[in-house]
Amino acid sequence: MLIGEVARYSGVSPRMLRHYDALGLVRPTGRTVGGYREYTDEDVRRIFHVESLRSLGLSLKQIGRALEDPDFTPSALIGDLIRWTEDRLARERELLERLRAVDASVPTGWQDVLRIVELMQGLNSTSAARRQQTVLARPGGTQAPAELLAGAVLAEADPNVAGALRWALARAGGDGVAALAAGTRSGDVGIRRRAVLAIAEMADAPGATALLADALGDPDPTVRGPAALALGRRGVTATVPTLVDMVVGGSNDVEAAEILGTLSQDPECADRITTALAGELAAPTADTATRIRLTQALVELPGPAVRDVLRQLAHDDDHAVARVAAAFVTAERDAGRVSRSDGRS
Structure with a gap:
């Protein structure tokens, strides 16, 4: 031919x-x-x-x-081609994410595009200080896309920068909660924890409560904890087991105890919380520090049943625990005397 x-x-x-x-x-x-x-x-x-x-x-x-x-032999060359192709695809995915971020900002002119690109470059900096400065001083008043901030939140390991990003995301336009949803299902516990921490700061946004409720079943306590604190502040009683575990473990135990005290305003919930805390106090594995935290948590609760437990603890064999309980019993007794005296006058 x-x-x-x-x-x-x-x-x-x-x-x-x-x-x-x-x-x-x-x-x-x-x-x-x-x-x-x-x-x-x-x-x-x-x-x-x-x-x-x-x-x-x-x-x-x-x-x-x-x-x-x-x-x-083709094997070595094919292996190189696979690596080159993977690198190219990674670069193209990064480019696609950048283009989507720019598009989500709804730019009205090239200056808007350049500001968003500058924002992305700042967020991708190897310097934590620059990343934080980028978040706190957004260029030209341009609204940062929620999707862009959410991606940065999920990737950020520095606690100071992460806090600034959560603050910015909570105030950004768009559906930040939806942008974080995939992070709550990640196989990486660090990403799940960062996603839940950010959603907790937007707990009033649509969809946040459901995602936080799902996080209560997470196998990692560092993911369950922030979800329980956020939901517990909103009166969700399903958080009680996790909050009690936080008191036992000493993770945000003071805040967890305060929330348990608030949830105890419901009489049915109060009984459940008192029983749970008393059960942990009686556990043979509970050391002195743990029992002191549990005793202090009981102090936050209302009701005669709690007072009975504390009076018993005032005579506990562990003197450190007994001192904490006795101090509360004495303070309550003195407060009652003052109240009766005021009534007579």
């Missing part, structure tokens, strides 16, 4: 076929009666081989070596 026929048959342009010929990659080896060079069936097969290898990303030089060198 002559070059025009081969081009129509193979889909490779005549110009590219001439280029292959000039490189010695595919040369027509046949001859017509008139002496013109023509492509044999074997030449056409070689063209298809070249095109197949090009589709894998090989350069023409690499293809020539692959077709001519009998000792050439």
Whole structure:
């Protein structure tokens, strides 16, 4: 076949076929009666081989070596191509995320685009100080897209920068909670924790309560804890087991105890909380520090049942625990005397 026929048959342009010929990659080896060079069936097969290898990303030089060198083994080159392709895809995904972030900001002019790009560059800085400054001093008053801030929140390990990002996200337009939802399902506990901490600061936003409720079932206590604190402040009694665990473990135990005290305003919940705390106090594994935290948590609760427990603890064999309980019993007794005295006067 002559070059025009081969081009129509193979889909490779005549110009590219001439280029292959000039490189010695595919040369027509046949001859017509008139002496013109023509492509044999074997030449056409070689063209298809070249095109197949090009589709894998090989350069023409690499293809020539692959077709001519009998000792050439493809494994190393294919491995390199896989790594190059993965790197290229990562760069393209990053570019796509940047373009989506710019689009989400609804820019009205190129200055808006440049401000968002500057914001992204600042958030991607290797300097924690610069990342924090970028968050706290957004350029030109441009509204940072919630999706961009959410992505930064989930990736940020520095606690100071993370706090600034959560603050900015809570005040950003758009649906920040929805942007964080995927983070609550991550296999990385650090990402789940960062997502829940950010959602907790937007607990009044649509969808936040459901995500925080799901987080109460997380296997990691550092994820459950922030969710329990946020929901407990809103009167969700399902948080009681996690809040009690926080008192036992000493993680945000003072705040957890205060919330348990508030939840105890409901008589049914008060009984449940008192029983749970008393049960932990009686646990054989509870050390002195744990029992002191539990005793202090009981002090936050109302009701005669709690007072009875504290009076018993005032005579506890552990003197440190007994002193804490006795101090409260004495303070309550003195307060009662003052109240009765005021009533007589």
